[in-house]
Amino acid sequence: MGKQMTEMLKGTLEGIVLAFLTGNPAYGYEITTWLRSQGFTDIAEGTVYALLVRIEKNGLVDVEKRPSEKGPPRKVYSLNSDGEKYLEEFWTTWGFLAERLESLRTEGK
Amino acid sequence: MGKQMTEMLKGTLEGIVLAFLTGNPAYGYEITTWLRSQGFTDIAEGTVYALLVRIEKNGLVDVEKRPSEKGPPRKVYSLNSDGEKYLEEFWTTWGFLAERLESLRTEGK
DNA sequence: ACCGGTACATAGTAGCGCTGAGTAGTGACG
DNA sequence: CGTCACTACTCAGCGCTACTATGTACCGGT
Numbered sequence: 001m002g003k004q005m006t007e008m009l010k011g012t013l014e015g016i017v018l019a020f021l022t023g024n025p026a027y028g029y030e031i032t033t034w035l036r037s038q039g040f041t042d043i044a045e046g047t048v049y050a051l052l053v054r055i056e057k058n059g060l061v062d063v064e065k066r067p068s069e070k071g072p073p074r075k076v077y078s079l080n081s082d083g084e085k086y087l088e089e090f091w092t093t094w095g096f097l098a099e100r101l102e103s104l105r106t107e108g109k
Numbered sequence: 110m111g112k113q114m115t116e117m118l119k120g121t122l123e124g125i126v127l128a129f130l131t132g133n134p135a136y137g138y139e140i141t142t143w144l145r146s147q148g149f150t151d152i153a154e155g156t157v158y159a160l161l162v163r164i165e166k167n168g169l170v171d172v173e174k175r176p177s178e179k180g181p182p183r184k185v186y187s188l189n190s191d192g193e194k195y196l197e198e199f200w201t202t203w204g205f206l207a208e209r210l211e212s213l214r215t216e217g218k
Numbered sequence: 219a220c221c222g223g224t225a226c227a228t229a230g231t232a233g234c235g236c237t238g239a240g241t242a243g244t245g246a247c248g
Numbered sequence: 249c250g251t252c253a254c255t256a257c258t259c260a261g262c263g264c265t266a267c268t269a270t271g272t273a274c275c276g277g278t
Contacts (some may be wrong), residue, residue: 019213094210155266239277246253
């Protein structure tokens, strides 16, 4: 993946995953393949799992273990109320940044 | 500054500064105060100087030393052709990310 | 002589994504 | 039955970037 994209994902990937999880519980492997289908083709598996561990530790998601038809049991993540709050803040932060950058791109400066 | 903003700035701050430099040579202190005026109130001076050292080392900017009326001489940075190329890539990367996030925010998923 | 504003610099820290490897369960194919 | 492919998760170590904290130095006003 481009170095620029790698750096830009820092801080945003978490929001992307939380947004995906909104009303849509999912497990790691599923999230990884979804991300790839969204154009983030080079997201490393390890990155997603590490992120999930982090947001679980930070109490933004609830976890439920479910047996899988194929392979080892799945850990299904769902956004909880703290996660929703956090996601809201994320959108606020993102909105500010996106607005600043958009005006930089169009106005020139 | 919020932790979210700190992480989100990784990868984007560089683009913001390069965009500011487009047709608008500036020195470190000036860039810092401009950033703060743009709402990035808590940008640390050290962050900007470190970034400038980096983009200079990467050959994205030309540097010229000019005496200042006040204080030590200024190091004035201006975007060169490599920097312009890099900035274009930045906008492409940013555009992709912004589009993905925008559709996540509105469509829900 | 002192203070506040201007201007630059750097060593150390922390967070996040990537690399690369490993562990394990399932089903299909020869 | 062995091996391959897919599913699913885990972990150690690395690189990059922003922050913290501190220091240097020049100038004008009081």
